[in-house]
Amino acid sequence: MARTIEINREFIDELREAIRDNDEKKALILLEDFHAADIAELYDEINIEEARYLYLLLEGDRASDVLAELDDDDRSRFLEVLPGEVIAQKFIDNMDSDDAADVMGDLSEEKKQDILLHLDDLEQAGDIVDLLGYDEDTAGGLMAKEMIIVNENWTILTCLKELANQADEVDEVYYMYVIDNDDILKGIVSLKKMLLSNNATKVKTIIEDDIIYVNAATPAEEVAQIMEKYDLVAIPVVDSIGRLVGRITIDDIVDVIREEAERDYQMASGLTDEVEESDRIMHITRVRLPWLLIGLLGGIMGALVLGRFEGSLKIYPEMAFFIPLIAAMGGNVGIQSSAIIVQGLANKTLKEERTMRRLGREFLVALFNGVILAALIFTYNFFISDSFALTLTVSSALLSVILFAALFGTLIPLLLVKMKIDPALATGPFITTMNDIMGLLIYMLIGRALYGIF
Amino acid sequence: MARTIEINREFIDELREAIRDNDEKKALILLEDFHAADIAELYDEINIEEARYLYLLLEGDRASDVLAELDDDDRSRFLEVLPGEVIAQKFIDNMDSDDAADVMGDLSEEKKQDILLHLDDLEQAGDIVDLLGYDEDTAGGLMAKEMIIVNENWTILTCLKELANQADEVDEVYYMYVIDNDDILKGIVSLKKMLLSNNATKVKTIIEDDIIYVNAATPAEEVAQIMEKYDLVAIPVVDSIGRLVGRITIDDIVDVIREEAERDYQMASGLTDEVEESDRIMHITRVRLPWLLIGLLGGIMGALVLGRFEGSLKIYPEMAFFIPLIAAMGGNVGIQSSAIIVQGLANKTLKEERTMRRLGREFLVALFNGVILAALIFTYNFFISDSFALTLTVSSALLSVILFAALFGTLIPLLLVKMKIDPALATGPFITTMNDIMGLLIYMLIGRALYGIF
Numbered sequence: 001m002a003r004t005i006e007i008n009r010e011f012i013d014e015l016r017e018a019i020r021d022n023d024e025k026k027a028l029i030l031l032e033d034f035h036a037a038d039i040a041e042l043y044d045e046i047n048i049e050e051a052r053y054l055y056l057l058l059e060g061d062r063a064s065d066v067l068a069e070l071d072d073d074d075r076s077r078f079l080e081v082l083p084g085e086v087i088a089q090k091f092i093d094n095m096d097s098d099d100a101a102d103v104m105g106d107l108s109e110e111k112k113q114d115i116l117l118h119l120d121d122l123e124q125a126g127d128i129v130d131l132l133g134y135d136e137d138t139a140g141g142l143m144a145k146e147m148i149i150v151n152e153n154w155t156i157l158t159c160l161k162e163l164a165n166q167a168d169e170v171d172e173v174y175y176m177y178v179i180d181n182d183d184i185l186k187g188i189v190s191l192k193k194m195l196l197s198n199n200a201t202k203v204k205t206i207i208e209d210d211i212i213y214v215n216a217a218t219p220a221e222e223v224a225q226i227m228e229k230y231d232l233v234a235i236p237v238v239d240s241i242g243r244l245v246g247r248i249t250i251d252d253i254v255d256v257i258r259e260e261a262e263r264d265y266q267m268a269s270g271l272t273d274e275v276e277e278s279d280r281i282m283h284i285t286r287v288r289l290p291w292l293l294i295g296l297l298g299g300i301m302g303a304l305v306l307g308r309f310e311g312s313l314k315i316y317p318e319m320a321f322f323i324p325l326i327a328a329m330g331g332n333v334g335i336q337s338s339a340i341i342v343q344g345l346a347n348k349t350l351k352e353e354r355t356m357r358r359l360g361r362e363f364l365v366a367l368f369n370g371v372i373l374a375a376l377i378f379t380y381n382f383f384i385s386d387s388f389a390l391t392l393t394v395s396s397a398l399l400s401v402i403l404f405a406a407l408f409g410t411l412i413p414l415l416l417v418k419m420k421i422d423p424a425l426a427t428g429p430f431i432t433t434m435n436d437i438m439g440l441l442i443y444m445l446i447g448r449a450l451y452g453i454f
Numbered sequence: 455m456a457r458t459i460e461i462n463r464e465f466i467d468e469l470r471e472a473i474r475d476n477d478e479k480k481a482l483i484l485l486e487d488f489h490a491a492d493i494a495e496l497y498d499e500i501n502i503e504e505a506r507y508l509y510l511l512l513e514g515d516r517a518s519d520v521l522a523e524l525d526d527d528d529r530s531r532f533l534e535v536l537p538g539e540v541i542a543q544k545f546i547d548n549m550d551s552d553d554a555a556d557v558m559g560d561l562s563e564e565k566k567q568d569i570l571l572h573l574d575d576l577e578q579a580g581d582i583v584d585l586l587g588y589d590e591d592t593a594g595g596l597m598a599k600e601m602i603i604v605n606e607n608w609t610i611l612t613c614l615k616e617l618a619n620q621a622d623e624v625d626e627v628y629y630m631y632v633i634d635n636d637d638i639l640k641g642i643v644s645l646k647k648m649l650l651s652n653n654a655t656k657v658k659t660i661i662e663d664d665i666i667y668v669n670a671a672t673p674a675e676e677v678a679q680i681m682e683k684y685d686l687v688a689i690p691v692v693d694s695i696g697r698l699v700g701r702i703t704i705d706d707i708v709d710v711i712r713e714e715a716e717r718d719y720q721m722a723s724g725l726t727d728e729v730e731e732s733d734r735i736m737h738i739t740r741v742r743l744p745w746l747l748i749g750l751l752g753g754i755m756g757a758l759v760l761g762r763f764e765g766s767l768k769i770y771p772e773m774a775f776f777i778p779l780i781a782a783m784g785g786n787v788g789i790q791s792s793a794i795i796v797q798g799l800a801n802k803t804l805k806e807e808r809t810m811r812r813l814g815r816e817f818l819v820a821l822f823n824g825v826i827l828a829a830l831i832f833t834y835n836f837f838i839s840d841s842f843a844l845t846l847t848v849s850s851a852l853l854s855v856i857l858f859a860a861l862f863g864t865l866i867p868l869l870l871v872k873m874k875i876d877p878a879l880a881t882g883p884f885i886t887t888m889n890d891i892m893g894l895l896i897y898m899l900i901g902r903a904l905y906g907i908f
Contacts, residue, residue: 281815281818302779340725
């Protein structure tokens with residue numbers, strides 16, 4: 001009964017042998033105990049012809065479930081050479097409408113048409129065409145058409161009969177959605193409540209009408225926030241006049257949440273787009289280049305700043321030794337400060353209207369850390385360096401840079417939020433580069449002043 | 455019916471006025487349309503006495519739902535001064551057992567005892583004591599005791615009756631869990647299937663026994679991966695001999711997924727622990743200091759490296775201008791390379807046993823980016839700088855540093871994975887600092903060599 005199967009080398013070898021020998025029966029027996037998600041993972045271990053042989057062997061829901069679980073890229077490559085008729089009847093006909101729309105969304109217009117024409121299930125074809133019309137990143141793009149719908153004027157008995165009819169196409173029934181004669185969403189009825197009521201009762205009387213729904217145009221991230229906040233397992237989707245058009249289940253939202261979190265992480269790591277290990281080298285190169293270009297520009301500006309102090313550097317070359325320290329610390333503190341803001345926005349813990357208080361706190365934190373670090377580097381240089389001017393310059397510049405970077409790292413993302421720009425953009429390239437340059441300027445200015453005195 | 459209420463200033467003012475006037479009726483009317491999650495959010499807008507007044511006004515489930523939705527810190531402060539009896543009877547008695555255990559886990563042993571003694575519901579008290587025994591970060595720590603359990607030998611009719619009995623304490627019924635006479639989990643039965651079967655049928659005959667479950671000791675992150683991979687809404691939890699002890703629902707897993715993603719982001723941003731805007735200043739300071747200390751140490755090592763080249767820097771002070779550029783680019787490329795590995799591990803797209811292939815790809819990507827960036831900085835210096843040696847040094851050092859950083863940034867996290875250490879640790883402090891230092895060394899060595907030639 002335990003079902004986290006380890007896919008090991010021997011198993012793969014045995015499976016490939018069965019494929020090579022064209023032993024359909026053995027291949028199917030080998031896959032028998034596997035969940036569709038596990039079979040989809042096999043894709044990485046076998047070549048594309050083997051996968052095609054294997055997945056076409058599977059029957060009914062299993063074939064379409066495996067296809068739905070494949071990576072987007074893998075799937076497109078897998079489907080490329082299959083005829084529309086096979087794709088339609090082997091995979092798409094049995095799929096949930098949202099998965100079907102996802103799969104077809106990645107294909108060419110020509111292939112889409114080819115598949116739609118070969119679908120046996122005309123209702124499915126209609127649903128897919130409807131769903132393909134929505135933007136991927138909206139509630140409409142996430143929703144499925146499969147749900148149990150009952151009319152508010154029906155009795156429980158009618159509902160239960162209807163459930164038996166409709167249930168076939170719905171895997172899991174969380175709620176039944178109640179509509180009026182104009183298809184307007186009126187509320188939900190839980191299975192539990194229905195079971196506990198009398199068969200002659202009208203749906204109207206046990207309806208729960210105080211429900212949360214979203215519009216088809218609502219952005220996916222907002223849907224995720226609503227479902228997360230209210231702990232919902234499924235949420236109904238309505239059109240602009242309130243007609244029920246679909247429902248979104250939590251498993252699709254889990255992906256949205258993960259992608260959103262990953263996007264922030266990517267931004268912070270200097271990647272401008274989603275990258276997977278399987279992507280082409282040119283794509284990976286292109287995704288990474290923008291931040292590196294900003295870094296290069298920042299480096300050139302840093303060189304220009306230092307160029308203004310060529311005289312000082314000539315006389316006191318030891319000042320150059322601590323340039324990396326100052327630049328690195330400015331960048332580090334800036335990232336730390338801005339990360340709090342970005343994360344606060346992502347998990348909605350960031351509260352508005354407290355800019356001054358937040359800046360005050362950041363300043364205090366930076367002051368504590370700055371004093372500790374400045375004291376450490378002062379002590380180090382005091383014993384190691386011959387130049388007291390250098391000792392004083394490095395430690396006081398470090399403190400100033402840390403304070404500046406903390407305030408800058410807090411202010412910039414807050415400003416971006418006000419301007420409706422994603423502050424995650426700021427944590428990566430912009431803040432580090434700006435803090436590098438400002439840090440150098442502060443360091444050299446303090447250095448010139450202090451060397452003049454001591 | 456739309457229910458994403460905007461909490462505005464006037465509403466807050468009106469609410470605070472009702473509280474000040476001790477107008478219970480008005481306060482309750484104001485909150486009438488609010489979901490528990492919305493009422494919990496009010497906490498940030500009113501002071502703690504007002505919150506206490508308000509939340510104690512709420513009745514039954516609503517009071518406990520609001521408490522469950524509060525931030526951990528807010529909740530501890532909120533409960534601190536309430537007597538155990540009030541907490542027990544107003545909040546804990548009506549809570550789901552997993553929420554109750556979460557709430558009580560943060561309280562002192564003394565307070566826990568005080569609350570447990572005052573619970574009216576002895577079954578609830580027993581469940582809470584059981585749940586408090588599990589580690590927070592395991593399946594046991596996430597699970598709830600509320601579920602519908604049926605015996606495999608019962609008929610459908612018995613089940614439906616039992617459902618009516620048990621359903622009262624379960625909000626949403628996804629499945630019924632089937633056990634044998636020894637409490638061993640045998641499988642699940644869906645409500646749908648039960649409704650479509652004859653009343654005299656035995657549960658045994660319609661049981662779905664090929665189900666996925668976890669052990670109470672399974673780490674939370676693994677539970678999340680399993681539920682995400684298999685698109686589960688709820689998963690049963692068994693003890694070491696297979697007895698059903700609880701179930702985990704997807705809403706609790708959504709939190710685990712978000713926290714996990716945030717943790718990687720924090721690591722990459724140089725924060726060593728979870729930080730929220732509301733945390734105390736000393737805590738925030740302590741969380742940020744470790745990376746800054748590593749950065750300081752790296753800076754000192756950088757200074758030592760540059761110190762070895764004091765002679766060169768004295769003769770060619772313009773070499774110092776590009777120190778920040780070289781250091782920054784090494785760090786940036788290293789972070790980009792390591793982020794792919796960390797993220798691949800987080801979303802399980804990283805495949806084993808392809809280290810050489812991955813290194814080869816990283817090398818190619820770095821080569822493309824490196825050549826582009828080196829060409830740009832070569833062109834810039836060629837026209838701006840008087841020194842051809844500098845022009846050649848900076849561009850060739852930049853290319854070398856980028857190549858080195860890419861390989862280093864890929865190898866280190868892979869090595870950490872092999873050593874079972876969280877590679878997210880590497881993306882932040884370690885890789886950036888090491889690449890900074892190595893970058894400086896490469897730069898100065900190339901500089902000394904090329905200045906000798908040109």
